[in-house]
Amino acid sequence: MSGLxxxxxxxxxxxxxxxxxxxxxxxxxxxTSILCIGGIVWIRRLTGGLQRVPNDPFDNxxxxxxxxxxxxxxxxxDYQSFIHNAIPVPIHSHNDYSHRMPLFExxxxxxxxxxxxxxxxxxxxxxxxxxxxxxxxxxxxxMYLEPLKRMIDAQNTDITDGDWKGIFNxxxxxxxxxxxxHKTSGPETLAELQAQLQPLRDLxxxxxWNGTHRVMGPLTIVATGNAPFSSILALNSTHRDIFFDxxxxxxxxxxxxxxxxxxxxxxxxxxxxxxxTPWHLLRTHPYPIYxxxxxxxxxxxxxxxxxxxxxxxxxxxxxxxxxxxxRKPENIREIAWRELVGxxxxxxxxxxxxxxxxxxxxxxxxxxxxx
Numbered sequence: 589m590s591g592l593x594x595x596x597x598x599x600x601x602x603x604x605x606x607x608x609x610x611x612x613x614x615x616x617x618x619x620t621s622i623l624c625i626g627g628i629v630w631i632r633r634l635t636g637g638l639q640r641v642p643n644d645p646f647d648n649x650x651x652x653x654x655x656x657x658x659x660x661x662x663x664x665x666d667y668q669s670f671i672h673n674a675i676p677v678p679i680h681s682h683n684d685y686s687h688r689m690p691l692f693e694x695x696x697x698x699x700x701x702x703x704x705x706x707x708x709x710x711x712x713x714x715x716x717x718x719x720x721x722x723x724x725x726x727x728x729x730x731m732y733l734e735p736l737k738r739m740i741d742a743q744n745t746d747i748t749d750g751d752w753k754g755i756f757n758x759x760x761x762x763x764x765x766x767x768x769x770h771k772t773s774g775p776e777t778l779a780e781l782q783a784q785l786q787p788l789r790d791l792x793x794x795x796x797w798n799g800t801h802r803v804m805g806p807l808t809i810v811a812t813g814n815a816p817f818s819s820i821l822a823l824n825s826t827h828r829d830i831f832f833d834x835x836x837x838x839x840x841x842x843x844x845x846x847x848x849x850x851x852x853x854x855x856x857x858x859x860x861x862x863x864x865t866p867w868h869l870l871r872t873h874p875y876p877i878y879x880x881x882x883x884x885x886x887x888x889x890x891x892x893x894x895x896x897x898x899x900x901x902x903x904x905x906x907x908x909x910x911x912x913x914x915r916k917p918e919n920i921r922e923i924a925w926r927e928l929v930g931x932x933x934x935x936x937x938x939x940x941x942x943x944x945x946x947x948x949x950x951x952x953x954x955x956x957x958x959x
Contacts, residue, residue, distance in 0.1 A: 646670070646696050646945055654688060662692055668742065674698045676756045679944050680767070680909055680935040685715045687941060690731055695739075695755060697941045701765035701909075704732055705813070708772040708780055717771075729784055732766060740793050740806045750792070754806040763795055763804055765907075765935075767833065767862065769813040778811060778819045782830060785809060789829060796829035797858045802905075810861045820859055828859065836865035836908060839900045846888035857905035862935070863897075864909040867924070871897050872931045898931055907934035 649670050652658035660667070671692060680701035681687070681694035694702045706713040706728050713728040736755075743753045743760075753760045770777040788794050788807060795808040811820065812833035820832045834855040841854035855863070875894040892900060901908045910933060913924050928936060938944055 644942070644945060646693070646941075650689070650693075650696070662689075663738070667692075668739070671696045671739070672743070672755060672757050674756060674758075676700050676759045676762050677944065677947075678933075678935050680765070680937050681941065682911065682937045682939050683717065685726075685731060686717070690715075691735055693941050695764070697944045698756075699938075699941075699944065700756075700762055701767060701935050702732070703767040703769060704728060705769040705771050706777065706781070708777040711780060713777070713780055713784065728768070728781075733784060733788065736764065736766070736807055737788055737791070737793065741791075743806070752793070752806050761804070763806060763808045765808045765810055765861070767810045767812055768815075770811060770815040771813055774814040774816040775819050778815050778830070781809075781811070782823070785829065794829040795831075795861075796827050797825075797831075799826035802857050808861055812862075812864070817859075825858075831861035832859055833862040833864050834860045834904075834906060836863040836897050836901060836906075836910075837869040837871070839863060839897070839904065839906075840889075840893050844889070844892070846892070851888060851892070851903070853904045855904055855906065860904070860906055862909055863901045863904070863906040864911060865897070866912040867910050867914065868912070870910055872927065874899065898933065901934075909933070909935040909937060911937040913937060 647654075650667065653660065653662065653667065662668075674696050675698050677698040677700070679697075679699045680703065681697075681699040682703055683705070684690055684694050684702040685704055687693050689696075691702060704715050705717050706715055715726050715728055715731050739755050740752075743755060747753055754762045755764055756762050768781060770781075785794065793805050793807050795805045796803055809830045810833050811830050815832070817832050817834075820828070820830060823830060832855070839853075839855060843854045845852040874896045886894070898908055910928060913928075913936075914920050925936065
């Protein structure tokens with residue numbers, strides 16, 4: 589009997605051991621998953637900027653607001669004073685609406701350019717990337733146009749005679765660029781944008797082309813994405829206050845006229861403000877030219893075509909911007925930033941406002957456009 593009993597017990601013991609091992613593996617898997625999720629949450633918390641850099645002045649100032657531990661609104665004097673006294677840097681806040689404090693964090697970090705993706709839905713512009721949250725708080729008016737108007741109003745209470753003061757106290761003539769990426773049908777979206785800008789237009793806050801030269805204002809509107817160039821050209825030619833984001837990799841056009849001492853370019857300051865292209869199309873050096881390849885001296889058109897992208901943008905009066913710059917590995921990212929800053933790019937595209945603040949003035953000097 590004992591032998592039979594032992595033979596009966598052995599399978600039970602094996603199954604018991606197998607069950608215990610399964611439970612152990614399951615426990616390890618659960619604990620590992622919890623730790624991984626916790627690590628991801630903590631990394632996102634850090635990269636979200638809640639406790640990014642020890643003694644970061646921005647985080648110290650806005651900590652209570654960000655954590656919901658204060659009754660003060662973003663319009664409290666201390667918050668607004670901090671933003672207005674930020675040191676401006678030539679940085680573009682990419683997908684600004686995705687940051688923890690859209691618009692205000694970018695300006696408080698010194699960015700002179702911010703980006704909003706918009707979707708037209710039932711005569712309203714909603715902000716978002718692939719799809720927009722269709723609620724009042726996420727409209728272009730609520731998130732950008734009205735706050736910018738209020739901030740510019742505060743800076744110009746004592747300004748008369750058609751003069752203006754921008755948002756940054758340390759660079760009062762620095763315009764803020766609002767890049768509006770049209771995600772829905774271009775002409776209709778642009779038409780709605782044109783209508784929503786009227787309150788800012790009435791106060792003469794917008795940069796515009798008056799038919800002979802560009803008149804700078806505290807806010808410059810630039811359209812990109814599905815916005816058609818033809819619709820920009822169709823705007824009021826003596827008061828055009830929406831400009832185009834031109835393709836930096838394709839600036840020379842068959843419609844450019846090089847027959848005069850000052851060439852007439854298709855993309856110019858009358859219709860465009862930015863010239864942008866993705867990083868993989870970057871060309872900061874001119875095309876190599878060898879004398880034995882040229883049957884005759886270069887024409888003005890050839891010189892323009894062979895020039896670097898930055899040299900092509902300069903005579904057209906356009907501010908250059910490269911997007912989709914490599915993020916990883918970090919040494920490549922650093923080399924890319926140094927190359928662009930050293931070459932004099934107009935705007936660096938940035939997603940991480942903490943990095944912008946950590947570098948402070950290391951991005952270079954803001955050149956105030958007085959055209």
